[in-house]
Amino acid sequence: MVQILPLQPLSRVRAAAARKPHKLKVIGSIPIPVTTQMQLEIKTDAVLNDPLFRQFNKFVNTLRCPLCGSRLDGNVHPREARLYCVNNNAEYICKWLPGENTPASEMLRFWYSQYEYDILITRYGSSTFRTQINRFNLDVLPIYKNSTRKEMFDYSGDRILFFRQRMEEDVFLKKLKLYNVFS
Ligand SMILES: [Zn+2]
Secondary structure (H helix, E strand, C coil), X not given: CCCCCCCCCHHHHHHHHXXXXXXXXXXXXXXXXXXXXXXXXXXXXXXXXXHHHHHHHHHHHHCXXXXXXXXXXXXXXXXXEEEEECCCCCCEEEEECCCCCCCCEEEEEEECCXXXXXXXXXXXXXXXXXXXXXXXXXXXXXXXHHHHCEEEEEEEECCCCCCCCCCCHHHHHHHHHHHHHHC
């Protein structure tokens, strides 16, 4: 006997399908549970209303790109914030931990006619910073860029703030030379 089911609106059918987790049917292999395929970061109300997180979020909103003054965007998590310049997400990237007054790491990029300089400042402990500067050739195909890397500077000690601003290449190289002499 054929049973005729009442028609359901398509939207309801789709909604029901969306609620069901997809089951992988792969013959001869072990299906991967849906939950481990993608770890979605969900901020619950408890997290969003946490005063420390709210304070951290507020602080993060006050941060600006040191090179162009633009706002920063990115991921703010109760344990850390990973941010980048909204104007140019390659020129400034940083990581902040809540309740601290210096960033855990910062990456600044300078582009001149022939070279790109990547300045990476990483904090170790409470007040020791490692500043590394690498130079890359801009006159090669992007896939070969990394092979042109030349280490220009590597220093651990006080935080060097000088490079947190735009400057002409001659000023940059002069300062780099000076730091290399004294480091
Ligand atoms: Zn910027």
